[in-house]
Amino acid sequence: MLEDDQRGRFGARAPLSEVIGRRVRGTLHRRLLLTRDAQRLYSPDVFRLAHARFAGTGKVLILDAPGTPGIMHWTYPIPAWIRGWVNLYTIHDAIPLITPELSNVEPLSLARRIRALASVTDRFLTVSDAARDEILRALQLPAALVSNCGTAVTALAHGPGQLPDGLIAQEYYLFCGLAEPRKNLPRLIAAWRNSGTTRPLVLTGPDHDWAQAEAGLVLLPFQARPALVDLLRNARALLFPSLAEGFGLPVVEAMALGTPVLTANNGALAEVAGRSALLVDPVDEGAITQGIIRLDQDDNLRSTLMMRGLERAGNFTPERFGARLRRLHDEFTSDSRFDV
Template sequence: MRVALNARILQAPRTGIGQYVVALTEALRKQAGLDLELFLGTAWGADLPSEPLPGYSRRTSLAKRVPGAYRIRRWLEQSSFDRGLKHRQVDLYHEPTLWPLEFDGPMVMTLHDLTHVHYPQTQPADRLAEIERHVGRAVERAQSVLTDSEHVAGEVRRHFGLSEDRVIVAPLGCAARFHPRPYQALERTLSGLGLVAGQYLICVGTLEPRKNLELALQAHALLSASVRKGLPLVIVGMPGWRTEQLDDTLKTALAEGCVRMLGYQSDAVLAELIAGARVLLFPSLYEGFGLPVLEAMASGVPVVLTRTSSLPEVAGEAGVYVDAQDPQGMSVAIQRLMEDETLRQRCRTLGLERAKAFSWQRCARITSDVYRKVLGG
């Protein structure tokens, strides 16, 4: 069985879907009787790229100013995809994003979430138009649709009117680099960032409205001045806000060192940043899965999170839940985890145990079973 997997997303710095493509590819290659062909956007290849395309962010920024840029890029990618198919005997095509390329054969797609439905304001207008132009027809074309969680599976079935058996849940896994680490082992990396292990809170994720970062910022601001100075809030993710756009409260917190915005970090550094955190805050309004929650639990770090969308499926009883509109509640939860060692150890123990239930091997096994079912095997 030979499967073409669209890995074009790896041209960009790796965020959620990029991590999915990398980890799934590595796990699928351990499945017997399965060969993967990777389409990388401009060419085909056997190897996963170790770095994003040089200058990707600058090119993307320039493309946003070109009318019809998304359609032009899609035409170029389709042409490259078609040329490569002429030299490959591909049985099935797997698309991990919202807009599959044209393929004259069986197709499986992964819908990680329905952000474009629930939060269309977070998408550039031209990108949203392309999603709406392609995603409905793509779902109709797909023999099976994979999702990361039961929550999204239910949304997909209802929104697109799909039968139960066409939507399959393949929960994500956690990379081996996320595990408990002695604080002294983190000293070199953290000191270079001006941090001390166990003495900061962390938020991880691309900075956009649905991530609800304001909740974490407001909750942190409600802590006493001495606590805020001794326990800064560290924000890690692709830049979404510029300093001049921040309100006066946050500007003051940044100036005082109470909030640190570290931007995008490499996989290795991120794993150490999470392992060294006192608590992970995950204030999101909507998630298809919530990988940082799983990564924190696997690292032995307690999580304060909102009880929204798929997040309870991931954290289970290991998380400390708060309302997505309640900064006071999140602030109290932080304070409890700082002061109540019994609660902290309970969250740590339950989180480590909970994380064992998720693996990329399981995700790959479910995915390859879907491939075989689609191909009649």
């Protein structure tokens, strides 16, 4: 694990003096020495310093770690590299590069960063075959440089089961996530409205204030994890007709909890869901409407989706994900970097 003092400060605005100091240090320092104990690697400001160095010089920050080399999994393409180690960078999707209008991530800087890392990485990892294909197409990378390792569903421990006021188990539809353009929420709301269902649609996330209040549309703020699991577990169905995803974690989470799912019939969502969800064309509002009507009226369909979903979710357990990572690690264990 690599840590710095920025934990808990995500999104917090830094003082101007700190920003200027970091820019200067990023320009001057090519390398940074990490400290190491039994649990972690550490430097006070490594993540922001890496971004400052790349913004100022276009160069990746070189990190030196004492002791025996290991394998570093970077969970995002951060412009830093531990010299002498195996460095693996996860790219969750190519949405900012393929369809920038659906993302808030600046595409040019992301592409520059990934291309710079391509010269030092041992492998880029991603979470679905669809995401891998799009990454290769967007960045023109060698096919052998990008591997799909999938991901795992974890943290499904539920709370006391007490739903927000007005919600009844199995009698509401749920969407959870950010209100990004790719989430397709205007079409989803219109389709729910046009379906004629009397069951409410619940949108939960930190940024749904944009939605206009109307009867049956329930807007919930960001939920603590156990409360979110309760919402997923007790929903009549998860409605997730997103326009673009690298994986679509809520889909598998809902399946693992025995909740039927409606999602998109293309890309990573169709790949991950397989035949275990009700698949609809996400740009066809009428198709989403008909899907909601079927979920509203056909309990046999819901039972089938519940059984298939539980079986499908078994492909995304921590044990299976761990096995995939071990096979990947085995490719590097004979590397001379690990000779003692």
